[in-house]
Amino acid sequence: MEMRPLALRDITEPTITMDCRKCGRHGELNVKRLRQRYGSDLLIAVLVEIASRDCEFRERGQTDRCGAFCGTLEAMKAAPDIGSGNAYARAKGGE
Numbered sequence: 001m002e003m004r005p006l007a008l009r010d011i012t013e014p015t016i017t018m019d020c021r022k023c024g025r026h027g028e029l030n031v032k033r034l035r036q037r038y039g040s041d042l043l044i045a046v047l048v049e050i051a052s053r054d055c056e057f058r059e060r061g062q063t064d065r066c067g068a069f070c071g072t073l074e075a076m077k078a079a080p081d082i083g084s085g086n087a088y089a090r091a092k093g094g095e
């Protein structure tokens, strides 16, 4: 099974969620708008970096970093079919 970093193009939901384990922030981001702004090739990991740039914990430096993560990405990683074609998209009835 090929595992590659997920990008915006892989997201089949209209929105993705961003959460932080440390500062407790939670947000939903519009995928269509993100694609228009950053392009479909933007990696979700990079998006997490961008979204957490203003986190109070991030500003404190390397030792106490922000715990930001993408809830949607975590869910997709947990899905057994991820990485094997578009099983996830088909299951969701997308595209």
Ligand SMILES: [Zn+2]
Residues within 6 Å of the ligand: 020, 021, 022, 023, 024, 025, 052, 055, 056, 057, 058, 066, 067, 068
């Ligand atoms: Zn944070």
